[in-house]
Amino acid sequence: MLDASDLRFVTALSAAPSLAAAARNLGVTPPAVSQRLALLEDRLGLRLMDRGRGHLRLTAEGAYLVNRAKDILNDVASLADEMSARAGRIEGPLHVIAPFGFGRLRVAPVLARFGDENPELHPTLNLSEDPVGAMSDGLWDVLIHVGRLPDLRITQRKLAPNRRVLVASASYINRAGLLQSPEDLSTHRIGVVRENRADASLWPLTGPDGIATNLRVRPVFDCNDGEVLRAWALEGFGIVERSEWSVSADLRAGKLVRVLPEWSLPDADIVALLNPRAVRSLRIDKFVERLGSEISAPAG
Template sequence: MLGTSDLRFFAAIAAVPSLAAAARALDVTPPAVSQRLAQIEQRLGLRLVERDGRGLRLTSEGEMLAGRAGAILGDLDALAEDLVQRRGTVAGPLRVVAPFGFGRRHVAPLMAVFARLHPSVTLDLVLTEDPRGAMRTDRWDMLVHVGRLPDLDVVRRKLAANRRLLCAAPAYADRHGLPDEPKGLRDHRCGVVREDQADVSLWSLTGRGGVRRSIRIRPSFAGNDGEVVRAWALDGLGIVERSEWSVADDLRAGRLIEVLPGWKLPDADVAVLMNPRTVRAARIEAFVEHLAGALSPPPWAAP
């Protein structure tokens, strides 16, 4: 009654909070998702999803189908993995999860190079600021992560060092000056990136001699895309906390200047986390080495 494509379709719906999100994940229109879901429910004679103003909720039958679909798809993928492994070739799907900005600037280009080197690999990149949510689907091989690592029992490897910096445009500094001490940040316009449900308005800094200061700022602007917040900082809107990989070129060119250079924010190293189910696949091992080689030394570090 249901084919593999139906199971993959429903697994995608079960992994997201709304049909609109499912449409984005499947790269189709919301009406197409609704229509196909209705067809599956009609074929089974069962209601699988309840929809209300807060999103979607799986019925008990939907929960059962999602669980069984995940197991069946996992077995099929494992079978394909085993067959590829027996050949020892770099082939098959390469499913990578990465943050928006870093994924666009570094991961996507490196995946393209890897695919040219290994034409039997198929690329699948998901950009998100909710890595835990992306990993719940089990439809991933590796997660490229920037910052504090999630507390997960998976194989991980550090790829590159990456500092976090406070910075602002010279135009902002000319108009408002810059703080001499962390507590002065409270008197300035500051911007934050909302990511992974972190407390982004609490900035913790360490000074000379290990002196620590935690400052609660009141954001004047915020967004869920770090490159948008960086662009606002370039426009002179205020002080932002950004990764070195994002602003190194701006600092060298003088488009941004470092704020409180004598104080250090927690590092946000770049690491890769690997799915236990596919960690030993030849394509995974090869791509991790490809990433590590390309990011050592980090391309954003000063020459």
């Protein structure tokens, strides 16, 4: 009678605005969808979807079936994951969210290698200016973030420590002059990363005497991709705050210099958040473990 493939079929249909769109999503032709739905409706003796007036609408019976189908399919997936975990197999979908810069440069390579080693794994990487916002957009298993996120009820597992530093190119400093104290920043060109709708212009600095002060800066350039900001700093656009992982090679190469090196900013640990609503599965655990070990390793 009803089979899991039927249930998957109707849930796929219910997520599309039309049968044709569903066919495209499923990678088949419209008659395949049209005929299969008709066969299923015939077997059940029920109309599941109304196709009139250019819109695909679920009937009451169709909606009921889809709701129940989702629960059952979740159970089936959960069972498949459990069996997979018991076998130590790493397979299935893995949805990762990460910020633009760190995501592209540090998460993506690890994910690619991890996926290469586990061909049955289906990774999805969502790079976002607003990783926290992306969380509420639907499907995610792991969110990787630079710096702990405040006011979240989700456990944030530290993958690696990470310091934040102020840097600029040597040419910019030669041109604009050395800084002696944070107050000097007000006369400089400042660039910030636009991320998570956070207030990027408030820099909590701690001096060599251990006294903390919140400095309000006025950014003259910003971008939602941290690596673009680094490139701009290299171009001599001004002073930027970056994570150490981002600029360590540049500092060593002398392309960038520390600004106010005796002042420090709060650490911004690399953290992983696990979706409490997602099924805990081996692939998630193994990926996070792998990412942590690769990020903690000395940068190449």
